Amino acid sequence: xxxxxxxxxxxxxxxxxxxxxxxxxxxxxxxxxxxxxxxxxxxxxxxxxxxxxxxxxxxxxxxxxxxxxxxxxxxxxxxxxxxxxxxxxxxxxxx
Numbered sequence: 001x002x003x004x005x006x007x008x009x010x011x012x013x014x015x016x017x018x019x020x021x022x023x024x025x026x027x028x029x030x031x032x033x034x035x036x037x038x039x040x041x042x043x044x045x046x047x048x049x050x051x052x053x054x055x056x057x058x059x060x061x062x063x064x065x066x067x068x069x070x071x072x073x074x075x076x077x078x079x080x081x082x083x084x085x086x087x088x089x090x091x092x093x094x095x
Contacts, residue, residue, distance in 0.1 A: 005047065025050065028044065030045075
């Protein structure tokens, strides 16, 4: 049963890169990255939770779609701020 208010979230430290969740996901929302860790495209995930049931390491859980969206925005902001700080430090070192 699909829940449009929930989406899958993967804890990368628990993911072993087996790909079972990728094969199980009927909406093709999960992919394996170059590091062989699974990641979820939140725009494609339907919230069916079939990936949760298929994961032998319990690396996947369902989270509120809005909470996940907010978390991603916060992380992107933090990453952007970190890059700006590192760029300033690099300029000081070079100068």
